[in-house]
Amino acid sequence: MQTAERLHFSATDFLAWEETQTEKHEFVAGEVFAMTGARQDHVVVSLNIASALKQRLRGTPCRPYIADLKLKVEAAEAFFYPDVMVSCHPGDLGNQQYICNPTLIVEVLSDSTAAYDRGGKFAAYRKLASLQEYLIVDIDARRVECFRRTPDNDWLLHDYFGEVDCHLHSLNLSLPLAEIFEDIETT
Incomplete structure (x- = not known):
């Protein structure tokens, strides 16, 4: 074994x-x-985002997935478990083990993974031709960093905090930060 x-x-x-x-x-x-397991706030925020995406994407070819489904990044020889991802690619519908063509990936930061989520993991994710936006969610700062791919294949940061909506151009929708951080106690 x-x-x-x-x-x-x-x-x-x-x-x-x-x-x-x-x-x-x-x-x-x-x-x-x-x-490793996640703390409760991490799970709540991930669920808030996945639920909001599910509601807004109903009737479209796009599907949100939660952390129990793998993401294959062939160019990095890697499989990851993003907190949330969305695929609009028909080829992903038939594969029960993993997704290959996400449009959006969301990682909710934890103390043990923050550096990797911002560094090595994001470097691997950028190798996905289908990926248009990468969200890094910082619960403690009540902040969402949206890295958006430009037509020149650069990544532009859009920083969302306060009482605003996080605009996801790749999916043509917005998520209010109040909805993302719903049920999270302020410290």
Whole structure:
């Protein structure tokens, strides 16, 4: 039986191995990383965003997905579990194991993953030709950073905080920050 201590897997071996595991794991260039549980505020904000997207995308070809479905980033030889993602690509509908063509990815920051979400993970996500927007949600600061791909393939930051709406151009919709942070106690 293979265990997480094995340092290198092929992508195919990883997918087969992970299906037998009770915990989720991310995979980057042959290495496997165990996922840890999230705090309650993280889960609430992720659910708020996924629920809002589900309501607003009803009747469109776009579907929101939560953290239990993998994202395959073939160019980075990686599989991740974003907190929320949206795919409008028909090719993603038939694959039960993972999504390959997200339009939007959302990561809710935690102390243990913030640097990676902003750095290495975002670098991998930028390799996805389909990705148009990447949201980084900072619960403590009540802030959403929206990185939007430009026509020149650059990434432009749109910073949302206060009593405003977060505009998602890729999906032609807006999410009020009050809705994103609903049920989160202020400190």
